[in-house]
Amino acid sequence: xxxxxxxxxxxxxxxxxxxxxxxxxxxxxxxxxxxxxxxxxxxxxxxxxxxxxxxxxxxxxxxxxxxxxxxxxxxxxxxxxxxxxxxxxxxxxxxxxxxxxxxxxxxxxxxxxxxxxxxxxxxxxxxxxxxxxxxxxxxxxxxxxxxxxxxxxxxxxxxxxxxxxxxxxxxxxxxxxxxxxxxxxxxxxxxxxxxxxxxxxxxxxxxxxxxxxxxxxxxxxx
Amino acid sequence: xxxxxxxxxxxxxxxxxxxxxxxxxxxxxxxxxxxxxxxxxxxxxxxxxxxxxxxxxxxxxxxxxxxxxxxxxxxxxxxxxxxxxxxxxxxxxxxxxxxxxxxxxxxxxxxxxxxxxxxxxxxxxxxxxxxxxxxxxxxxxxxxxxxxxxxxxxxxxxxxxxxxxxxxxxxxxxxxxxxxxxxxxxxxxxxxxxxxxxxxxxxxxxxxxxxxxxxxxxxxxxxxxxxxxxxx
Numbered sequence: 001x002x003x004x005x006x007x008x009x010x011x012x013x014x015x016x017x018x019x020x021x022x023x024x025x026x027x028x029x030x031x032x033x034x035x036x037x038x039x040x041x042x043x044x045x046x047x048x049x050x051x052x053x054x055x056x057x058x059x060x061x062x063x064x065x066x067x068x069x070x071x072x073x074x075x076x077x078x079x080x081x082x083x084x085x086x087x088x089x090x091x092x093x094x095x096x097x098x099x100x101x102x103x104x105x106x107x108x109x110x111x112x113x114x115x116x117x118x119x120x121x122x123x124x125x126x127x128x129x130x131x132x133x134x135x136x137x138x139x140x141x142x143x144x145x146x147x148x149x150x151x152x153x154x155x156x157x158x159x160x161x162x163x164x165x166x167x168x169x170x171x172x173x174x175x176x177x178x179x180x181x182x183x184x185x186x187x188x189x190x191x192x193x194x195x196x197x198x199x200x201x202x203x204x205x206x207x208x209x210x211x212x213x214x215x216x217x218x219x220x221x222x
Numbered sequence: 223x224x225x226x227x228x229x230x231x232x233x234x235x236x237x238x239x240x241x242x243x244x245x246x247x248x249x250x251x252x253x254x255x256x257x258x259x260x261x262x263x264x265x266x267x268x269x270x271x272x273x274x275x276x277x278x279x280x281x282x283x284x285x286x287x288x289x290x291x292x293x294x295x296x297x298x299x300x301x302x303x304x305x306x307x308x309x310x311x312x313x314x315x316x317x318x319x320x321x322x323x324x325x326x327x328x329x330x331x332x333x334x335x336x337x338x339x340x341x342x343x344x345x346x347x348x349x350x351x352x353x354x355x356x357x358x359x360x361x362x363x364x365x366x367x368x369x370x371x372x373x374x375x376x377x378x379x380x381x382x383x384x385x386x387x388x389x390x391x392x393x394x395x396x397x398x399x400x401x402x403x404x405x406x407x408x409x410x411x412x413x414x415x416x417x418x419x420x421x422x423x424x425x426x427x428x429x430x431x432x433x434x435x436x437x438x439x440x441x442x443x444x445x446x447x448x449x450x451x452x453x454x
Contacts (some may be wrong), residue, residue, distance in 0.1 A: 050329060050363050064321045066328060076317040088305040089291045095298045100279070132279055 006031045006058040008044055012202040012210065014158035015067040016055045021154050022071045024196045026078045068098050071151055083151050094152045097137050097144055101155040104129040108159060111175070112166045112211065115219045123175050126163065130181050138183045142190055153191060160188045165204060169211035234259035237273055237285040239266050241431050241439055243388035244296040245284035250384055251300050253425045255307045297327055300381055312381045326367060326374055327385035334360045335388065338404065343396050343440075344447040354404065361410055369412040372419055383420055390417040391430050396440050 007023070007030050009016030023030050035044055035054050047063035048056045056063055057070040064073045075083045084091050107125035114122050133156070138144060144152035160176065167175050178185045191197060236252070236259055238245030252259050264273055264283050276285045277294045286293045286302065293299050304312045313320050337360060341353025364386070368374060374382035389405065394417070397403050407414040420426060 059318070062318045064318065064325075066325055069321050069324050069328065072324070073317050073321040076320070088302050089288075089293070091305065092293045092298050092302040095301065096293070096295055099295050099298060136279055 003060075004029050004031050006033055008033045008035050008041075008047070008056040008058070009054040010035050010037055012207055013054060014162045017200070017202070018067045018154050018158050019055045019057060019070050019074070020200055021157070021197060022074045022083060024200050025083070025149065026074065026081050028074070028078055068102065068151065068155060071154055075151070081148075083145070083149070083154065085145070085150070094145065094150050097133075097152040098155045100129075100133070100137070101152070101159055104132075105156075105159040108163045108166060112170065112215060113218055119170070119172060123173070126175050127180070130176060130184060134181045134184050138187050140183075143187065149191070149194060149197075157188070157191050157197065160184065161192070161201065162207075164188075165207045166211055168208050169215055233287060233289050235262055235287040236260070237262045237264055237276065237287075238283050239264050241436060242266075242283050243392055244282075246429065246431070247296045247384045247387065248284045248286060248299055248303070249429050250379075250387070250426060251303045251312060252307075253429065254312070254379065255303065255310050257303075257307050297331070297381075297385065300384065304381075310378070312375070312379070312384065314376075314380070323375065323381045326364075326382035329360075329363070330382065330386045334364065334386070338393065342402075342404065343400070344444060346448060354402070357404055358409070361405060361413065365410045365413045368416045371416075373416065379420070379423060379426070383416075387420060387426065389413075390421040392436065394421075395433055395436055399437055399440060 005023075005028070007016070007019055009019070009032065011017075011034070020032075033041075033043070035041060037054070040052060044054065044056060045052060047058060048054075048065045051065060053065075055067055055070060056065050057073065058064075059073075059077070064070045071083065084094060104125075107122050107129055111119060111122035111126055137152075137156075143149050144156065163176055176184070192201065234252070234257065236245070236248050238249065238261060240263060249261075262270075262272075264270060266283070269281060273283070273285065274281055276287065276292045277283075280294060282294070284294075284296055284299060286299045288302075288306070293302050300312060313323055334357070337353060338357050342350055342357055345353050373379050374386065393404065397405075405413050405417060421430075
């Protein structure tokens, strides 16, 4: 019998959680290997020599790197509870939004690391990103994937939940305002209530403390 | 829905500019699969209302319109094309090999191309030297990946080849214009061989943009970036 697949990661990385959600939504058993990014393991360096980053997914002895590439791989190998529609056009729409999340959501992480003028700039960028998704991405759908969750929900779920935490940890004014982004607020509420997601979200208070401490170490006291 | 004169004809339209390497990917993919299509050339300094309607978010080329369905983002379009027209596949069947192809296409766009463009081609002096150093590190990974293979896709051109394709033509021209060489035969023999193979491959070789026009455009862009642009 084949060994369980392995997920190399650290918590609470939002990129790692994307993979965890995909695995849990499909009820795929796996072994989690916690990495210390200040002291990267030989396994990590062997299986992701190019980026030396987590997550890395190991299936047999074959590695897959890059969180959303891993999610698509998982969806292809384990087709139960599909994360992508069958129709190529619907697939393209989902992938468009995944790419948008990948390219534009960096403003959230940059917001986390900045202060003063730079912070204001990244806050604005983040809101512009949210505005685009609010207007063009989610529409009146329950999830990006329609009636059930898909890859775009996974991609944005990791962005928006972490944004909510980072916003609080930074503590310099709201970014993800409910009156400005009503559709996204409805969507993230639905997202967090999906049983598999609910059981696999890092605890919010712990996260806020974690990010407050990290931010202080990175940018100093406010 | 617009009624077509030709009831059985499919609407396949590609919005491109003459120079965009991203749009060129779509041209290659459709031609490699023998799919007939219409081309709409965009002047990116004066974007058409249709382009802005079809790609309101990025306002960029390429855009593919297939029977009224609009798809944006070149790598997304490539996967759509591969799933819709199955002849001459650009991606392998095996999920692991597929994820590998996607990895290298993403590495190409995120790391290789962006650093060569922003940190080498659009810079000079010490900044450019640092950019060259960083780019060399990235190119080493490509060299290892292509070693022993004709194309990144194996025996036939695949997604990663198409994504990295500009290295085999545009970059060569820009290197010559600047008198520098990133992918030289001695340091990167396998990658240099791939460049030859790809640049001269059927279909690919017939669709490169005009060399002189490309040099002119590149020089203008570089000078603008370096703050030396002179009004014309």
